Amino acid sequence: ETPEIGSRTRTLAILNEYHLSAKKSLGQNFLDDLNVLHGIVEAAEITDADDVIEIGPGIGALTEQIAKRAHQVVAFEIDDNLLPVLDETLFQYNNVTILHEDFLNANLPEVIADNFDGQHALKIVANLPYYITKPILMSILKGNVPYTNLVFMMQREVADRLCAKPDTHDYGSLSVINQYLDDVEIAIEVSHTSFIPAPKVDSAVVKLVPKKSRKFVAYDQKAFFGFVHGCFMHRRKTLWNNLQGVFGKKPEVKEQVELILEQLNIKKTVRPQELEVDQFVKMANAFHEQGL
Numbered sequence: 001e002t003p004e005i006g007s008r009t010r011t012l013a014i015l016n017e018y019h020l021s022a023k024k025s026l027g028q029n030f031l032d033d034l035n036v037l038h039g040i041v042e043a044a045e046i047t048d049a050d051d052v053i054e055i056g057p058g059i060g061a062l063t064e065q066i067a068k069r070a071h072q073v074v075a076f077e078i079d080d081n082l083l084p085v086l087d088e089t090l091f092q093y094n095n096v097t098i099l100h101e102d103f104l105n106a107n108l109p110e111v112i113a114d115n116f117d118g119q120h121a122l123k124i125v126a127n128l129p130y131y132i133t134k135p136i137l138m139s140i141l142k143g144n145v146p147y148t149n150l151v152f153m154m155q156r157e158v159a160d161r162l163c164a165k166p167d168t169h170d171y172g173s174l175s176v177i178n179q180y181l182d183d184v185e186i187a188i189e190v191s192h193t194s195f196i197p198a199p200k201v202d203s204a205v206v207k208l209v210p211k212k213s214r215k216f217v218a219y220d221q222k223a224f225f226g227f228v229h230g231c232f233m234h235r236r237k238t239l240w241n242n243l244q245g246v247f248g249k250k251p252e253v254k255e256q257v258e259l260i261l262e263q264l265n266i267k268k269t270v271r272p273q274e275l276e277v278d279q280f281v282k283m284a285n286a287f288h289e290q291g292l
């Protein structure tokens, strides 16, 4: 029997057969650690009740693990050189569709409607290309994609920012937006030696699950995300300073903002990274109510 794609011997054989060298510019670090590959699909709890979108299948190591368990898999791969490779490595899995497309340009609702039957849960799984971790996360988080979970390998530093709590160095707009939407946990810590070639930094597999309920709900989610970004524009300045960047410096507006902060019991001198997620929601809603 052929060894799994993600075994070290098979990965090296495939790279060799196709004369592939990993493209740094496309964030290519191939996983060749079966424990980690199995751990990713276990964290995502993939079963035949799921349809799965994968970002960047590479030579198919993770795709194979997903395909063995899922109903349908759609994988976005930007690199043309990998298409013939995937044709061969995933030959036996008839539930996989490879789309030769930049994930960041994808029209996800259309891809979902075209490829999935709507009868299965949607999960998104990836060993992300690290040069675009943040844009990929943001496009999914802001895109209203109806996922039941996201399981992503990413650089440890970004994983820490997603999970960060107030008053820490890593806490920022990414933490607030992510924790507003999802429950987040680090599922696996991954050493750089689990990849070919080994990246410079350590990695982590992060699992995001949409929150079932929220104490405070943003009236206008898109505006809320913009507001959070605005509050963190200058981390070292006070919230008050940042709010002037968001709402301008007109005296009558400043007065309104000041009043709202007072009502919410939020000090003008606080720094954005000291505030809880709920406090950002309450502020955004109060400003929204006042037509700001």
Ligand code: SAM
Binding pocket: 026, 027, 028, 029, 030, 031, 032, 055, 056, 057, 058, 059, 060, 061, 062, 063, 076, 077, 078, 079, 082, 101, 102, 103, 104, 126, 127, 128, 129, 130, 132
């Ligand atoms: N899934 C494979 C694995 O785990 O071994 C490969 C992961 S590698 C870190 C990232 C993959 O994403 C590469 O195959 C790369 O070509 C692909 N990629 C990079 N930028 C992309 C983009 N904008 N859209 C889709 N795929 C992309």
